[in-house]
Amino acid sequence: MAARTKDETLREFLAESEELLDTLHRNLAAIEHAPDSIGPETLNALFRAAHTLKGMSGVMGLAAVSDLAHSLEDVMDRLRMGKLAMSRALLDLLADGVEGLERLIASASGGQAPTDTGTLVERIRRAMDAPQAAASAALPPGLDPEIVKVLTEYEHHRLQETLKAGRHLFEVRAHFRFEDFDKALSKLTAKLQSAGEVITTLPSSGVSAKDGIGFTLLVGSQRDRNAMAQLLADEAVELVLVGEQDPGPAKPAPAPEAESASTRSLSQTIRVDIAKLDGLLNMLGELVLSKSVIAQISKDLLQNGGLVGPAMELHKAAQALEHRVSGLQEGLIEVRMIPVAQLFDRSIRAIKKIARDLGKDIQVVTSGEETKLDKSMVEAIADPLLHMIRNALDHGIESKDERRAAGKPDVGTIHLSAAQKGHTVNITVADDGAGIDLANVYQTALTRQLAVPGREYSQKEILDFLFQPGFSTAETVTEISGRGVGLDVVARHLAKLNGMVEVTTQLGQGTTFVLTLPITLVIIKALIVGVGPHTYAIPISAVAESVMVEANQVVTVGQRPVIQLRDHSLALLRLSDLFGIPSTERKDSRLYIIVVGLAEKRLGLVVDTIEGQQEIVIKAVGSMLQGIPGVAGATELGNRKTILVLDVGSLIDEAVGQRTAAMPRAA
Amino acid sequence: MKRVLVVDDSSTTRALIVATIEEMDGFETIEAPNGFEALKRIPQQPLDLIVTDINMPDINGLEIVHFVKHHPDYRSIPMIIVSTEGSDEDVKRGLDLGAAAYVKKPFEPEQLKSTIRRVANV
Numbered sequence: 074m075a076a077r078t079k080d081e082t083l084r085e086f087l088a089e090s091e092e093l094l095d096t097l098h099r100n101l102a103a104i105e106h107a108p109d110s111i112g113p114e115t116l117n118a119l120f121r122a123a124h125t126l127k128g129m130s131g132v133m134g135l136a137a138v139s140d141l142a143h144s145l146e147d148v149m150d151r152l153r154m155g156k157l158a159m160s161r162a163l164l165d166l167l168a169d170g171v172e173g174l175e176r177l178i179a180s181a182s183g184g185q186a187p188t189d190t191g192t193l194v195e196r197i198r199r200a201m202d203a204p205q206a207a208a209s210a211a212l213p214p215g216l217d218p219e220i221v222k223v224l225t226e227y228e229h230h231r232l233q234e235t236l237k238a239g240r241h242l243f244e245v246r247a248h249f250r251f252e253d254f255d256k257a258l259s260k261l262t263a264k265l266q267s268a269g270e271v272i273t274t275l276p277s278s279g280v281s282a283k284d285g286i287g288f289t290l291l292v293g294s295q296r297d298r299n300a301m302a303q304l305l306a307d308e309a310v311e312l313v314l315v316g317e318q319d320p321g322p323a324k325p326a327p328a329p330e331a332e333s334a335s336t337r338s339l340s341q342t343i344r345v346d347i348a349k350l351d352g353l354l355n356m357l358g359e360l361v362l363s364k365s366v367i368a369q370i371s372k373d374l375l376q377n378g379g380l381v382g383p384a385m386e387l388h389k390a391a392q393a394l395e396h397r398v399s400g401l402q403e404g405l406i407e408v409r410m411i412p413v414a415q416l417f418d419r420s421i422r423a424i425k426k427i428a429r430d431l432g433k434d435i436q437v438v439t440s441g442e443e444t445k446l447d448k449s450m451v452e453a454i455a456d457p458l459l460h461m462i463r464n465a466l467d468h469g470i471e472s473k474d475e476r477r478a479a480g481k482p483d484v485g486t487i488h489l490s491a492a493q494k495g496h497t498v499n500i501t502v503a504d505d506g507a508g509i510d511l512a513n514v515y516q517t518a519l520t521r522q523l524a525v526p527g528r529e530y531s532q533k534e535i536l537d538f539l540f541q542p543g544f545s546t547a548e549t550v551t552e553i554s555g556r557g558v559g560l561d562v563v564a565r566h567l568a569k570l571n572g573m574v575e576v577t578t579q580l581g582q583g584t585t586f587v588l589t590l591p592i593t594l595v596i597i598k599a600l601i602v603g604v605g606p607h608t609y610a611i612p613i614s615a616v617a618e619s620v621m622v623e624a625n626q627v628v629t630v631g632q633r634p635v636i637q638l639r640d641h642s643l644a645l646l647r648l649s650d651l652f653g654i655p656s657t658e659r660k661d662s663r664l665y666i667i668v669v670g671l672a673e674k675r676l677g678l679v680v681d682t683i684e685g686q687q688e689i690v691i692k693a694v695g696s697m698l699q700g701i702p703g704v705a706g707a708t709e710l711g712n713r714k715t716i717l718v719l720d721v722g723s724l725i726d727e728a729v730g731q732r733t734a735a736m737p738r739a740a
Numbered sequence: 741m742k743r744v745l746v747v748d749d750s751s752t753t754r755a756l757i758v759a760t761i762e763e764m765d766g767f768e769t770i771e772a773p774n775g776f777e778a779l780k781r782i783p784q785q786p787l788d789l790i791v792t793d794i795n796m797p798d799i800n801g802l803e804i805v806h807f808v809k810h811h812p813d814y815r816s817i818p819m820i821i822v823s824t825e826g827s828d829e830d831v832k833r834g835l836d837l838g839a840a841a842y843v844k845k846p847f848e849p850e851q852l853k854s855t856i857r858r859v860a861n862v
Contacts, residue, residue: 082759086752124795128824129752131846139846222837223802225794226829251783255776262798274799276779276807286779 083182084346086133089125090178096122097145097171098418104164105425113231113270116153119167120227123149126174138177141190144197145170151201154230163200168422170197212236213316217244220275220291228273235272235293243301245290246277246311254286261308262290268304269294347448350409357402358690362709364398367391402688406447406593413491413500414442416451416458423459424487427466434484435470444491446498447593453570454500454590457563461502461586462487464560469506469584479581481505496591496598497614503585509578511535517544531640536576540564568722571597571612573670589614599689599718601710602667603682605654608716610689610708615721617668617675619683624662636666636677643668646724647679651703669721676725689718742788742860745770747778747804748822749796753845757791757822760849761856775799779807787817789860794823794830802834809838818859822847 100119104111123146130138145167151157173190180188212221213236224232235242245265249257258274265271270293277287294301298314305312371391374384421437428435470476470485477483488503511532518524518538538544542561567574572590591597591614599610600619620638627634627645634645645666649655666677689708705720744761746769748754758769770785772778775796782790790808794801801821808814821834824845831842840859843852856862 082752082755085755089750089752121795121797124824125750125753128793128845129750131824132753132756134846219806222833223800223806225800225802225833228800251780255780258776273803275803276775276799277810 082133086129087178087182088346089129093122093126094171094175094178095415095418097174098422101164101168101171102418102421104159108159108161108164111159113153113234116149117227120146120149120153135177135181137190138174138181141170141173141177141194141197144194145174148197148201150227153227155234157201166197166200169193172422213242215313215316216242217289220244220273220289223275224273231270231272231293232291235270238293240269240293240295241297241301242315243292243294243298244313244315245292245305246287246313247290247308248285248287250285254288258288261310264304264308265290265292265294268292268296268301345408347409350405354405354409355690357398357405360398361402361688361690364391364394365710367394409447409449409593410445411448411451412442413444413446413451413498416446416455417442417489417491419455420458420462420489424462424466427463431466433466433470434473435466435487436484437487437489439489441491444493444498445592446491446590450570450590450593454567454572454588457566458500458502458588460560460563461588465502465504465506465584465586469504469508471507475507479507493592494589498590498592500588500590501585502588503583505583508580508582509536509539509576509584510580511578514538533641536578539576540574565722568725571614571721573615573617597689598686599708600667601684601687601716602648602665602678602680603684604648604652604680607652607654608684608710608714609648609680610687610716610718611667611669611678612705612718612721613686615669617670619665619667620677621663621665624664627664634679638668638677641675643675643677645677645679649679649681651724669725676721678719678724742767742862743770743785744768744789744791744856744860745772745778745781745787747772747775747790747792747796747801749774749793753793757852760847760852761791763849764853764856766862767856767860775801775804778804782808782814782817787814789856790817790819791822791856792819794821794834802830802837805834805837805839820855820859822852 096118100115100122103115123142127139127142127146130142148157148163148167152159157163170193173188173193176188177190212232232242245261247258247261262271262274272291272293275289275291277289296304298312301314302312367387368391371384371387374380375388417439421439424435424437465487470487471479471481473483476485486505488501490501490503492499492501515524515530515535515538518535518541519526521541521543523538523541523544524530539560540563542559544559544561564574567588567590570590572588575587575589576584577587578584591612598613600613600616602609602611622636626636628637629635630642634647635642636645637643643666665680665683667680667683668675668677670676687710689710703720703724705718705723707715708718709715744767746754746757746761748757751773754771754773758771761767761769770781770787772781775798778790778792779799790804792801792804801823805819805821808817808819815838819839821831821839821842822845823831823834823842835842841855843855
């Protein structure tokens with residue numbers, strides 16, 4: 074095995090740090106959530122993460138990271154050993170410490186200027202003053218001295234705690250086949266953990282059968298011997314209640330049945346560089362194309378009544394290939410998926426911090442945290458999401474006095490939720506604040522010359538102004554929301570991701586932002602449409618609906634065709650005009666309109682035919698086509714035809730932009 | 741070639757220990773990211789040395805030392821503990837259980853190398 078390069082080691086360090094920081098954040102959040110029932114496993118997980126971070130940053134020569142991690146490790150060690158009690162102030166200090174680690178590690182990766190965390194280390198060190206000594210209990214006589222020898226200091230402490238709490242102490246002896254002892258042991262451990270605490274696991278050597286391995290687990294539990302024996306009735310283990318004179322009839326320990334199910338993922342997870350997955354996925358994209366080509370040939374052959382026998386064979390093979398490729402594709406996309414819980418955790422920390430800065434009391438309610446999203450998508454939406462959260466905290470949730478006056482609870486609520494809808498995920502940020510004052514928005518839009526005086530606007534159209542460049546006003550810009558960065562930036566950012574944002578609001582009740590995002594950016598579902606002799610792909614995540622209207626419903630407002638769709642006027646763009654293609658006249662004088670939307674903007678694309686939905690892999694276009702407005706890239710269809718993928722964001726910007734905002738309502 | 745099993749749950753630390761050992765002539769390494777994997781690796785091939793961390797989930801370094809030093813087939817494999825100074829008590833227990841040496845993290849590569857040479861009798 075070749076020694077790794079410095080770069081590789083740094084990458085490894087950063088990836089591992091990220092996981093450890095996540096562990097720290099997650100467990101601090103668990104304490105924050107339930108400060109009265111802090112489990113030993115939570116405190117030990119905190120300690121272990123800080124300990125590992127200290128060790129690895131030490132060997133990397135990152136002294137500042139190591140020092141800060143060391144101070145946190147010391148505090149967490151005292152907490153888990155019962156020598157220090159958790160308090161609100163200490164929890165905040167630990168959270169600050171973890172944030173400091175994050176900053177230092179970011180600067181180690183070259184992302185930021187190095188920060189000085191010396192005072193932070195001092196503050197953390199001071200928190201450890203005057204530790205109480207823990208009294209120790211005598212060990213029970215029946216305890217195997219070999220076990221006592223291998224207990225770490227912490228495990229020793231847990232044993233003491235178990236005895237002090239008057240819980241029963243069991244030795245569970247198990248023997249497993251060597252091939253799959255890790256799975257079998259994990260399963261047994263999980264079962265025991267459901268009944269108490271596994272204090273230590275000692276592999277025993279020498280005495281047992283040649284092809285297997287034995288373990289003695291030391292377990293503390295409230296349950297008595299009978300309850301424990303019942304729990305372990307299906308397991309080939311020997312159960313001993315420590316200190317009991319007669320251990321009862323010991324069960325023989327035959328070779329256990331093969332266990333196929335594993336209960337934990339601890340040693341079954343792998344960490345993969347996302348770039349490698351991208352490479353694999355690209356290759357898969359090529360495979361998807363080959364599959365489509367074969368499917369097309371088989372279809373052509375069948376339709377043309379070619380060699381019927383071989384055509385049927387090819388058709389079957391194509392179907393089998395299709396089945397396997399989609400399985401592979403789903404699997405590969407699946408490994409890129411992470412639950413949005415990680416994103417929510419980060420958001421909750423940001424909310425707590427911003428709320429502290431603003432002096433507002435906020436509770437965060439989350440739901441749908443298990444919803445999964447492509448890792449790169451999660452990274453890409455972190456900033457837009459944070460921006461909306463800041464908006465909600467700064468402009469949405471009122472001050473305590475205002476809330477009281479309005480008869481609302483002092484504590485404001487932010488609801489973060491996620492849900493998967495087919496190939497898209499909705500992420501919602503809802504607040505129970507003051508809501509958006511439409512009259513105010515309208516006035517601002519007038520002042521900023523975004524709205525045309527004297528024209529009538531629907532509620533939706535007024536909310537549109539929020540996403541217009543230049544809407545953010547001096548009055549609404551604070552330190553929290555960030556100078557000069559308005560919702561227009563959020564909208565643009567989302568447009569790049571083929572996402573949409575919708576806002577609904579009720580004065581006095583609150584505001585809800587809903588982000589709609591494709592679950593991955595690599596392979597997307599597209600609507601294939603025809604215009605004249607040409608075919609185009611439109612990312613389905615940008616398609617709100619498709620409608621068929623009579624040609625005479627189109628009216629011209631200004632110089633632009635518009636239709637009335639429900640309570641809303643919708644500007645139309647004929648793709649045939651945009652790309653200078655002669656459109657095939659539809660005999661029945663009806664038009665297909667694909668309503669696309671990114672952010673709050675909507676546009677109706679007029680097309681000749683809708684050819685169906687297909688999964689496509691977006692490829693960059695050559696220099697010839699680069700810079701052509703409205704084109705995001707190219708893709709190949711199964712018939713070996715290369716077609717253009719429309720960039721809905723730039724189409725909207727190009728076609729409507731400022732003009733839609735000033736568009737009168739077609740009464 | 742002397743074969744060394746490196747057990748550490750931090751992939752970064754493990755990589756650096758492995759890199760240090762592989763800079764030495766006549767040494768090759770096998771890695772285990774946790775105690776389970778270590779127990780699996782040990783019987784798979786003859787080993788000349790085991791370098792282990794202490795603080796690991798489920799099966800800790802002390803338990804690995806105990807296992808190796810009590811096993812009729814493996815008890816002659818020398819062991820080195822590489823661990824942070826977190827608990828002197830834990831290090832002492834490791835040495836009592838039969839580990840030949842202790843190297844404190846963060847280690848100087850030269851110090852780890854000389855300890856390995858000494859323990860592996862090179």
